[in-house]
Amino acid sequence: MKNITRENLTDTVKSSFSQIDGERQRHLVNRLVHHLHAFASETGLSHDEWREGIAFLHRMAEISSPSRSEFTLLSDVLGLSSLVDLLAARPGATEGSVLGPFHTRGSPWVDNGSNLIKDNPGEAVLIRGRVSDTEGQALPKATIDFWQNADNGMYWQMDDSQPQDNLRCQIQVQADGSFELATIRPRPYLVPTDGPVGELLRLSHRDAWRPAHYHIIVEAPGHRSLITEVFDAADPWLDKDAVFGVRASLVCDFQPASDAATAARLGLPAQYLAVELPIRLARED
Numbered sequence: 001m002k003n004i005t006r007e008n009l010t011d012t013v014k015s016s017f018s019q020i021d022g023e024r025q026r027h028l029v030n031r032l033v034h035h036l037h038a039f040a041s042e043t044g045l046s047h048d049e050w051r052e053g054i055a056f057l058h059r060m061a062e063i064s065s066p067s068r069s070e071f072t073l074l075s076d077v078l079g080l081s082s083l084v085d086l087l088a089a090r091p092g093a094t095e096g097s098v099l100g101p102f103h104t105r106g107s108p109w110v111d112n113g114s115n116l117i118k119d120n121p122g123e124a125v126l127i128r129g130r131v132s133d134t135e136g137q138a139l140p141k142a143t144i145d146f147w148q149n150a151d152n153g154m155y156w157q158m159d160d161s162q163p164q165d166n167l168r169c170q171i172q173v174q175a176d177g178s179f180e181l182a183t184i185r186p187r188p189y190l191v192p193t194d195g196p197v198g199e200l201l202r203l204s205h206r207d208a209w210r211p212a213h214y215h216i217i218v219e220a221p222g223h224r225s226l227i228t229e230v231f232d233a234a235d236p237w238l239d240k241d242a243v244f245g246v247r248a249s250l251v252c253d254f255q256p257a258s259d260a261a262t263a264a265r266l267g268l269p270a271q272y273l274a275v276e277l278p279i280r281l282a283r284e285d
């Protein structure tokens with residue numbers, strides 16, 4: 001019989017997981033137990049507080065579905081998602097930022113230079129970018145997965161008034177790594193607050209706004225995939241992003257532009273906004 005005491009409990013629990021085969025998994029579970037126990041000990045967690053925490057997790061599970069992950073949102077508002085992004089950073093590469101809950105695989109492939117605006121209201125924007133490695137060498141096999149919200153602040157999945165796949169696409173870059181896309185200016189929006197994460201935000205008197213941004217995933221053979229966002233420098237919520245995704249290097253000026261040939265080629269109005277996106281990918285480790 002092992003007499004479980006306050007002194008030996010944590011080590012006993014850790015040993016109970018010592019037979020996990022994978023070294024990394026074993027380490028992660030060991031450290032999870034260590035820090036969970038340290039949290040309870042440090043705070044003197046009471047039965048009522050423990051029950052409240054478990055009930056919170058139950059409500060998280062109840063509101064989650066294949067199209068809504070309250071757990072991802074919790075990770076986002078706790079800054080955990082952002083920390084994982086920052087830990088994955090590599091010198092010289094474009095910084096990463098949160099994936100968010102509105103990415104779905106299988107966006108339609110469009111030609112470089114396509115116009116996504118169609119019937120969308122909003123300010124017209126030309127996005128121009130170039131994908132290279134950290135030394136500036138073009139990555140001609142790179143692909144871009146792009147998505148954003150509409151002028152009403154909503155993503156197509158959440159809004160019956162928008163056509164399927166509105167304002168999202170995949171593009172293959174040109175031989176010199178460049179790409180162009182005509183779209184609209186993104187809008188700030190509120191993260192969902194009708195679930196337990198909303199309770200937490202209200203409890204903390206925190207805002208639920210995200211500053212306006214584009215989402216992109218950039219992939220190229222032999223290089224680390226980049227999941228990131230591009231923020232509008234004019235957005236009033238840059239200092240208060242509910243999910244801590246803003247990095248200074250990802251904030252871009254939307255510059256007024258009026259090049260007639262470019263406007264004609266991409267089907268833009270005579271006056272539009274232009275954003276430049278230099279993207280650098282690190283080699284795979």
Ligand SMILES: [Fe+2]
Binds near residue numbers: 100102215
């Ligand atoms: Fe977003």
